[in-house]
Amino acid sequence: MPDWLTNMEPHWAWLSLGVLLAAAEIVAPGFFLIWIGAAAIVTGVIAWVVPLSVPFQLGIFALLSFVALYGGRRWLRMNPITTTDPHLNQRGGRLVGEVLTVTKAIEDGRGRVRVGDGEWPVRGPDAAEGAKVRVVSADGGVLVVELA
Structure with missing residues (x-):
């Protein structure tokens, strides 16, 4: 593994992962990866502010991913996206x-x-x-x- 990768601070890895997942949502839209990307970015910010061990960071990421996915899905169910043109493409x-x-x-x-x-x-x-x-x-x- 390259030295720059092994010496990288964990918060930069989390922030990079979050940005990559957000970019992947643009390429493969499904309104799913954005929530995991947000969880990675929040994990990176937390790891930047509070120095934590990598296993603890993984736990925070897993918890935030679950909360973000559940919260986003619940919000979309309560606030469905409606169109102003119901016959679009019909x-x-x-x-x-x-x-x-x-x-x-x-x-x-x-x-x-x-x-x-x-x-x-x-x-x-x-x-x-x-x-x-x-x-x-x-x-x-x-x-x-x-x-x-």
């Missing part, structure tokens, strides 16, 4: 309520409508080409419509 859901023009007559419950510069398959009551229909819901890539 284009069919965004079309609910829109009035569209039938481009291929709806026969036997199936047809096509114009959406922007494209066409979408639809399911609904029979309607002639050119009729107006309102989107009621989306079932995967198929829009469910009613006569407008």
Whole structure:
């Protein structure tokens, strides 16, 4: 092992580990490593202020990791992350309520409508080409419509 690594003060190792774990959270997001990284940083600060043996530092790190993970999980359960756009990445859901023009007559419950510069398959009551229909819901890539 290199001399600089064996002569390193333990608090620098803890602080470095904490920063690396926080950086790893950016690369592999899962909202998990940040809590362990925070525990490592707090352990490094404690080891810097109060000289402790390495086994005691490991115990503090284990305890802080458990508390941070449990506390973070509990806080997220009590304060869920909500979105201001519930239909984000659900284009069919965004079309609910829109009035569209039938481009291929709806026969036997199936047809096509114009959406922007494209066409979408639809399911609904029979309607002639050119009729107006309102989107009621989306079932995967198929829009469910009613006569407008």
